[in-house]
Amino acid sequence: MKTTLTVFLKEVRENLRDKRTVMSALLYGPLLGPVIFVMIMHTVLTRELDKADQPIKVPVIGAQYAPNLIDALRQQGFVPQPPVADPEAAVRNQDADIVLRIPEDFGKAWRQGETSQVELIYDSSQRDTDGSVDRVKRMLDAYVRHQGAMRLVARGLSPAMMVPVSIDERDQATPQSRAGQLFAMMPYFFVLTIFMGGMYLAIDLTAGERERQSLEPLFANPVPRWKVFLGKLSAICVFSLVSLVISVIGFGICGRFIPAERMGMVLDLGPSFAVRVLLMMLPLIILLASLQTLVAAFAKSYREAQTYLSVLMLVPALPSILLSAMPIKVANWMYAVPLLGQQVGITQLLRGGELGMQQIAMCFASGLVLAIVVALITAHVYRSERLAISV
Amino acid sequence: MIEVKDLHKHFGAVKAVDGVSFQARDGEITGLLGPNGAGKTTTLRMLYTLMNPDQGQVLVDGIDAGRDALAVRRRLGVLPDARGLYKRLTARENIDYFAKLQGMDDALARQRSRQLIEALEMADIADRRTEGFSQGQRVKTAIARALVHDPKNVILDEPTNGLDVMATRGLRQFMRRLKDEGRCVLFSSHIMQEVAALCDRIVVIAHGRVVADETPDALREQTGEANLEDAFVKIIGSEEGLAA
Numbered sequence: 228m229k230t231t232l233t234v235f236l237k238e239v240r241e242n243l244r245d246k247r248t249v250m251s252a253l254l255y256g257p258l259l260g261p262v263i264f265v266m267i268m269h270t271v272l273t274r275e276l277d278k279a280d281q282p283i284k285v286p287v288i289g290a291q292y293a294p295n296l297i298d299a300l301r302q303q304g305f306v307p308q309p310p311v312a313d314p315e316a317a318v319r320n321q322d323a324d325i326v327l328r329i330p331e332d333f334g335k336a337w338r339q340g341e342t343s344q345v346e347l348i349y350d351s352s353q354r355d356t357d358g359s360v361d362r363v364k365r366m367l368d369a370y371v372r373h374q375g376a377m378r379l380v381a382r383g384l385s386p387a388m389m390v391p392v393s394i395d396e397r398d399q400a401t402p403q404s405r406a407g408q409l410f411a412m413m414p415y416f417f418v419l420t421i422f423m424g425g426m427y428l429a430i431d432l433t434a435g436e437r438e439r440q441s442l443e444p445l446f447a448n449p450v451p452r453w454k455v456f457l458g459k460l461s462a463i464c465v466f467s468l469v470s471l472v473i474s475v476i477g478f479g480i481c482g483r484f485i486p487a488e489r490m491g492m493v494l495d496l497g498p499s500f501a502v503r504v505l506l507m508m509l510p511l512i513i514l515l516a517s518l519q520t521l522v523a524a525f526a527k528s529y530r531e532a533q534t535y536l537s538v539l540m541l542v543p544a545l546p547s548i549l550l551s552a553m554p555i556k557v558a559n560w561m562y563a564v565p566l567l568g569q570q571v572g573i574t575q576l577l578r579g580g581e582l583g584m585q586q587i588a589m590c591f592a593s594g595l596v597l598a599i600v601v602a603l604i605t606a607h608v609y610r611s612e613r614l615a616i617s618v
Numbered sequence: 619m620i621e622v623k624d625l626h627k628h629f630g631a632v633k634a635v636d637g638v639s640f641q642a643r644d645g646e647i648t649g650l651l652g653p654n655g656a657g658k659t660t661t662l663r664m665l666y667t668l669m670n671p672d673q674g675q676v677l678v679d680g681i682d683a684g685r686d687a688l689a690v691r692r693r694l695g696v697l698p699d700a701r702g703l704y705k706r707l708t709a710r711e712n713i714d715y716f717a718k719l720q721g722m723d724d725a726l727a728r729q730r731s732r733q734l735i736e737a738l739e740m741a742d743i744a745d746r747r748t749e750g751f752s753q754g755q756r757v758k759t760a761i762a763r764a765l766v767h768d769p770k771n772v773i774l775d776e777p778t779n780g781l782d783v784m785a786t787r788g789l790r791q792f793m794r795r796l797k798d799e800g801r802c803v804l805f806s807s808h809i810m811q812e813v814a815a816l817c818d819r820i821v822v823i824a825h826g827r828v829v830a831d832e833t834p835d836a837l838r839e840q841t842g843e844a845n846l847e848d849a850f851v852k853i854i855g856s857e858e859g860l861a862a
Contacts, residue, residue, distance in 0.1 A: 233718040237707075244706040441702030444760065447666050448719040449691035612669050616700075 230450045234458025238432060239465065248427040252466045256423035257474035260416035261481040268485045282306045283362055288314060289329035293337075293345075296329070296370060303366045314348045324359035325349040340378070414573040415547040417474060417508055418566070421515050422540055424470025425463040429519030432459040433614075434532035442615045456520070456609045460602065463516040471508055475501045493579070500576055506587055507569050510594025514565060515543075517601040524608050546570040562589040565597045619644050619802055620665065620771055625674035627660055634660040636826035638674075642804040642819070644770070647797050649813035650806040652823035653854065658806040659699050661823070662775050665804075666696045678771055692720070695769035697777055701760040705749035709740065709759045712748060713766050720767035727766065734762040738792065754785035761792070772796055774805035778812060790816055814846045824854045 242248045281304075288310040290297050297307055307327075311317045314326035328346040336343040345367070349360050376386035436442045446452065482496035522539055526532035546567040557575065562568040568590040575582045608614065620642040627635040635657040642648035650658050663669045665676055667687040676683035676690070683690040703712050710731060717727035735744045738758045743751065748759060757777065765772065774793070778786045793816060796803050807813050813820055814834055822830040830837060830853045834846065841849040 229721070230719060233715070237704075237715050241704055241706045436702070439702040439705070440700030441704060443668060443698045443700040444696065444702065444716075444763070445719075446668055447691060447694070447696040447698060447764075448716060449688040449721070450719050451688070615668055616663075 230454040231458040231461065234455050235461045235465075238428070238459055238462035242428055242431065242462070242466070245427075245431075248431070248466075251427055252424045252470050253473060257420050257470045258477050260420055260474055261477035264413070264416065264478070265481040265484050268487075272486050272489070283359055284308050285325055285327055285359075285363060286311045286314065286317070286323050287327045287329065289331065289333070292329045292331055292333040293343075296333075296345075299370045299373075300366050303369065305363070305366055318348050318350045321353060321355075324353075324356040325363055327363065411550065411574055411577075412547060413478070413577065414570045415544055416478075417471065417504065417573070418511065418515075418543040418569070419540070420470050420474040421467045421508065421512055422519075422543065425467035425512075425516050425519055426536055426540075428463045428466050429516060430523050430526075430529055430532045430536065432463065433520055433523040434526045435529050437615065438529050446615045452609050453606045456606050460513075460516055460520060460605075463520065464512050467512045467516060468509075471505065471512065475504055494577075495579070503576060503582070503587060504573060507572050507590045507594075510591055510598045511565065511569060514594060514598035514601055517598060517605045521601065521605040521608060524605065524614060550574070559586070559589075562586045563593045565594040568593060619677075619679055620773075620804055621675075621677040622661070622665070623675040623677070625661060625664055625676070626672045627657075627664060627669065628672060633826050635664070635671075638823065638826070638828050640821045640828055640831050642771075642802050644802045645797060645800045646818040647793060647803045647805070647816050648819045648821060649817035650804065650821050650823060651810065651813045651850070652806075652808065654808055656823045657826040658808075658823055659775055662773055662804075662806060663698075665773055666694050666698070667691060668698075692767070693770055695765040695767070695772045697757075697761055697764045697772075697774045699775040701756060703748040703751070703756060703759055703763075706747060708745050708747050709751075709755075709762070710735070710744045712759055713763045716763045717766045722767060730766050730768060731762065734765060737795070738762055739788065753780045754782065757781060757785070757789070761789075769801075771802045772804070774803070776807060777805055778807070778809070786812075810847055810850050822850065822853050829853050 283304060284306045285308060287297065287307040290307055290310075297305075301307070311323065311326060314323070314328060317323045318326060326348040328348060330344060330346070333343045333345070347360070347363065347367075349356055351357075351360070375389060379386050379389060433442075436445070445455065479496045479498075479501055482494055485494060487494040518539065519536060522535045523532040526535055543566055547570055550570060557571050561571045568586075572582055572586060572590050575586075622641070623639050625635050625638045626633070638657070638661050640648070650661070652658050660669065664671045665678075665683070667676075667683050667690055670684070678690045678693050681689050681693070703709075704715070707715070713731045713734070714727060717731060722730070735741055738761065740755065740758045740762065743755050743759075748756065751759065757780075761774075761777070777793075778789055781789065790812070793803055793805070797818075805816075817834060819833055820830070820837060821828055830840070832840060837849050837853070838846060841852045843849040843852060
């Protein structure tokens, strides 16, 4: 125990003196996530809000053929703009989100009681324009329904004739669950923070120490290697943990700057969220620290270890990518799969769904078992003769 | 007292050490001389239990290294071929770290590291971070770190490698002092002048085997060469890898 503590304290002290490690573990690593996140969310949400509130400007070709239509649209917040010469090109070049074209015979068809035609020109591959297109379509629909009803009434018929079935939509999405969809990438931010927090240490304490040729003198001391390994592992874990705590607090603070409630969402990143996230993530800290040490033990140099670890960094992203690419129904067994469990668990928390102590315990236990297995394997590798030898 | 009995070690098809036996007695300096690649470092690595021999036995003060490696390491002070220091720690912190790993209490560790810093004349660098140390300063720190627990047996792998004349002289004096304190000093070298000047006993290794194990005088007599350099060349059978 004393040996492990000695190694632990020395590694912590030595690494606190390394600017790069401290900056990456305690500053960039944990805070970059929340800051980027808030910036993205803020931009996205603000733009959505702006678009919904503001009048929509649409170039209209042939406005003079349907003055009544334009007047009706104007009342719904539609601001007709002067026509553009080549609407197809304008839409493709993103000069306009959508263009409305009214043909010359609009009025003639209208007067004869036939179906008049208008054209909407837009590019659905520009996702940015979805909102504008939807709004213009809804405005036109409202006008069409209204005029249709007027025609029926003029002929002494009830407008209800045209609506044999009316559809009432009851969307079960709660404000939280809408927020959850947007925040599905948050669990990966946490995993990444743990990874970044421990990475420099993991490399430095095994591959780095061997490269600097200090591992051989270290192992000449009368201490079992597993105790040395345990001390080093603890140092990595503490750096990762501090990193994660800073990150969780960072999200808690930054979360206040996201205008989620204006979109009708509730975003709770407060203390109870933070504690539950930490609880689920704890075993991952040990797991990732062991895994990083294991990889660093196989690398021949610092540089090689860095290369391997940046590949390893992508592995924890798999559950996030998988779940966002094909949304699977959340099942209880998922909590028993390390990484996937944390992903699902945190997403549930953000959606405001059910997450009992049982699921958190499952997450914790399964992660811990895997962490111990990997730690034992790494301890075994640490015993190998070749580990200490630099050349 | 270090006893080595019939050590073997191979890496793949290469027999690095192929039946090495010798003794290093207390109060003597024993030199392990051999050309580069003769198996000196591998032999020493088996002595301080970094590697396990394929065959053979290492006894340190009568303790079998294969049975109780930790007890053996407690009795050894080792300056390995790799002398990496922790460059973000000061020289004194480097020494303290090893004192703690040796299980020494703080008061004793402080006293002992003070003694060593004085004996190695490194008071001026003791509280500087080791980053940017000269080769000589690094070796001094590494030796102080290796001897902090006052070991009875001292193993030094090519201790004067890369040192200038003054530093080499200082180190030789320090080794004589260790001998006068009654310790068993075992060091390896490929420099025959050094071995001749320091050793009570010379063990010559070539191609993983011991080819001679004598006092310097006996070596001269045995080969019939008055000059030690010629004696070595005759024993090893070639001039390859030896430096004057």
